Amino acid sequence: MISVERLTKRYGEVDAVRDVTFRCEPGTVTGFLGPNGAGKSTTMRMICGLTPPTAGSATVKGVPYRRIANPGRHVGVLLDAAAQHAGRTGRETLALTARILGVEQDRVKRSLDTVGLSPKAAGRRVGGYSLGMRQRLGIAQALIGDPSVLILDEPANGLDPEGIFWMRGLLRDFADRGGTVLLSSHLLREVEAVADRFVVIANGRVAAEGTKDDLLSGPAGTLVRALDPGALAAALAAAGLGARPAEGGALVVDGTPEAVGRAAAAAGAVLLELRQAGGGGLEELFLSLTAPPAPAAPPAANGSAAAAPVPARIATEKEDVR
Numbered sequence: 001m002i003s004v005e006r007l008t009k010r011y012g013e014v015d016a017v018r019d020v021t022f023r024c025e026p027g028t029v030t031g032f033l034g035p036n037g038a039g040k041s042t043t044m045r046m047i048c049g050l051t052p053p054t055a056g057s058a059t060v061k062g063v064p065y066r067r068i069a070n071p072g073r074h075v076g077v078l079l080d081a082a083a084q085h086a087g088r089t090g091r092e093t094l095a096l097t098a099r100i101l102g103v104e105q106d107r108v109k110r111s112l113d114t115v116g117l118s119p120k121a122a123g124r125r126v127g128g129y130s131l132g133m134r135q136r137l138g139i140a141q142a143l144i145g146d147p148s149v150l151i152l153d154e155p156a157n158g159l160d161p162e163g164i165f166w167m168r169g170l171l172r173d174f175a176d177r178g179g180t181v182l183l184s185s186h187l188l189r190e191v192e193a194v195a196d197r198f199v200v201i202a203n204g205r206v207a208a209e210g211t212k213d214d215l216l217s218g219p220a221g222t223l224v225r226a227l228d229p230g231a232l233a234a235a236l237a238a239a240g241l242g243a244r245p246a247e248g249g250a251l252v253v254d255g256t257p258e259a260v261g262r263a264a265a266a267a268g269a270v271l272l273e274l275r276q277a278g279g280g281g282l283e284e285l286f287l288s289l290t291a292p293p294a295p296a297a298p299p300a301a302n303g304s305a306a307a308a309p310v311p312a313r314i315a316t317e318k319e320d321v322r
């Protein structure tokens with residue numbers, strides 16, 4: 001079990017993570033999703049005791065990570081596959097990890113077999129590995145202590161399609177045997193096939209959380225796209241219809257297609273698309289939750305309420321200050 005309670009991390013003026021709360025249960029894979037810079041890595045680093053939170057707390061198996069004795073026997077962590085010693089061979093890397101964790105050396109060969117690194121590859125220096133090979137080695141390192149929890153940050157980066165398929169099978173099997181998996185990605189499709197639950201983070205905050213069915217059962221609204229997004233935004237605001245941005249400059253509006261069509265017609269806004277939202281499934285929902293805000297409406301000639309921008313539920317991504 002991983003438990004995250006109101007985790008917050010501030011870097012100067014930047015709120016990298018704000019009030020993030022979620023749980024990962026044994027026997028499940030939790031997909032931790034969000035666009036670049038959303039706060040996934042910072043959250044995972046706080047769970048693993050590498051970054052001190054500004055506020056809030058996180059526990060793994062009921063204990064803060066830093067207080068777990070010999071944590072590699074309980075929690076397998078892969079946060080950055082590129083951060084391995086380039087001068088050691090893959091086999092040496094695992095042999096050293098096995099010694100540090102106090103597990104038998106025969107686990108080295110088993111782990112190499114599990115992740116599909118051949119004896120020849122294992123004998124090469126890590127500096128010559130591709131990113132995909134480093135990911136496999138990192139996963140072997142995470143698994144060698146036979147943990148019951150896995151925390152993996154973008155583990156599919158650099159893996160080819162066969163490698164991604166293999167990794168999904170490995171994680172599914174790990175969870176089906178009672179393990180707990182937290183898996184981050186900025187690509188929904190990468191995790192959709194393996195995750196039981198999703199935590200979607202945008203701009204440092206949890207934007208949505210739940211199973212696929214939970215996420216898709218919410219009010220869908222109407223998807224609309226106009227030739228002039230600003231004119232549409234003004235028309236919706238004038239009609240008192242709330243909206244949030246979706247993919248390709250579209251909006252998802254809290255209202256029926258008829259109400260949206262009437263509002264657009266009244267303002268003379270030309271529509272390119274008008275339909276019930278939600279048919280796009282999880283991907284459409286993910287994109288709408290993590291999209292930048294809708295364009296602001298142009299000021300109305302008479303200075304009426306039509307000048308107000310459509311309220312967007314999701315704020316824009318922060319500026320990267322690194």
Ligand SMILES: Nc1ncnc2c1ncn2[C@@H]1O[C@H](COP(=O)(O)OP(=O)(O)OP(=O)(O)O)[C@@H](O)[C@H]1O
Nearest residue numbers: 011016035036037038039040041042186320321322
């Ligand atoms: N050490 C740091 N100092 C200052 N700002 C930081 C630091 N680490 C992260 N940030 C900022 O915090 C925000 C969240 O970054 P984070 O790396 O957690 O996002 P992410 O969701 O993992 O993104 P990606 O998918 O690109 O890895 C970003 O705005 C980032 O610039």
